Amino acid sequence: MLAKKLKFGDTIGVTGVSNSITGDGIDTFYAAERFLTEQGFKIKRGNHIFEDDHGSVGTRYQKAEDMMNMFLDDEVKAIICITGGDTCNTFLDLLDYEEIKKHPKIVMGYSNVTALLVALYKKSGLVSFSGPNFLDFGGEKCENGQYSIFIDAVMNANVDSFKNCEMTVVREGKMHGTLIGTNMNTITHLFGTDFIPDMNGVVLALENLSCPHNKCQYLLTQYKQNGVFDKINGIIIGYNHGLQKDGVEYPQVEDWVLDYTKEYSFPIVKCNSFGHAIVTAILPIGAEVEVDNGKITYISDFIK
Secondary structure (H helix, E strand, C coil), rough: CCCCCCCCCCCEEEECCCCCCCCCHHHHHHHHHHHHCCCEEEEEECCCCCEEECEECCCHHHHHHHHHHHHHHHCCEEEECCCCCHHHHHHHHCCCHHHHHHHEEEEEEEEHHHHHHHHHHHHHHEEECCCCCCCHHHCCCHHHHHHHHHHHHHHHHHHHHHHHEEEEEEECCCCEEEEEEEEEEHHCCCCCCCCCCCCCEEEEEEEEECCCHHHHHHCCCCHHHHCHHHHCCCEEEEEHHHCCCCCCCCCHHHHHHHHCCCCCCCCCEEEEECCCCCCCCCCCCCCCEEECCCCCCCCCCCCC
16 A cells, blocks of 8 residues: 655644654754745644653553544645654554555654554555654754655655665575565564564565664574564665664674574675664665665555
8 A cells, every 4th residue: 555645735744653852852843843844845743742651752542643643634645753762562553554544644754663664564554664753854864865865755756775775795695575674673562463564575674773782682583583584585784873883893783683594595685774873765664675686676666
C-alpha cells in the first residue's frame, strides 16, 4: 500500500511517538515548524505533542489518539514523528490498522520510530519511510542537506542518497527482498509480538546510535536466537555512531555481524548513508529491493 507524493502547500501532521520534547528540543521544534512553513507547507500539531508523561510524549493512549487523528484527517498528507527515544512500542496495539488502510499517508521518522514503521507495514501493508524526524528540520542536519533529501524522496520519488551510497561488500552475493529496518535495538522490541513481519526473504537494514561491542553482541544474539538469520536474504549495515564516531577501530558492527552469521551465506554490505548523528538517507520500509555486490535497485514503487 502506497502513499501519495507530497506537494508544496500540503499539510504535514506532526505527532509524538516516543520521547517528550524537553530543554533545547522545544526551541528546535519551533525552528523546524518555522522552516517547513517557510518552504510552503502547512503544519498541523498533534494535540499532545508537548505532554511529558515520565519522559514520554504523553500516555500511550494520547500517542495513539494523535496518530489516529492524523490518519483520519483528510487535510493531512504526511505524518512526521517528532523524535525517537524508548517508548514507541507502547501504543502500537491501540492503533486501528483497518482504518489506516483506508487512509494511506507518508509516515516518516527513524531511531525508536522504527517500531511504528515496521508495525505499519506488518499490520496494514503501508510502505513508510525511515528518514528524518521532525526535529531534524530545525537544526544543523537541515542546513547540511537533510531537507533536500526529504524533498527528493517525498516529492520526486528519488532516494538516491541511499541507492548511490558508497558500499563496502562484507560478504559477496546478490540479495533481493522486502526492505525492513532500520534501528537494530528497536526491532528487538517487536520480537515475539504480532508487530514483527514475516522475515522470510527480507533484506534487513540495521543501524544504531550507540552500539558498543557488548551491546552489539547481545543484540545480534537476540536476532540469531529469534531465528531471523535463518530467514533473511541479506543485511545492509548503516552508520553506527557508537563505534564509528572515533574512527575505524576494529571490530566494527560489520565485523560482529560477520562473526555472528558465519554459518550463513547471505550477502552483507556496509553503507554509511543512513543512521544516527548524520544527514540520513531515506529508506522506504516495505519496498522491494535488490542489492548486487553493493549496487541497490528498487524493483517496486514506494510512493505514488
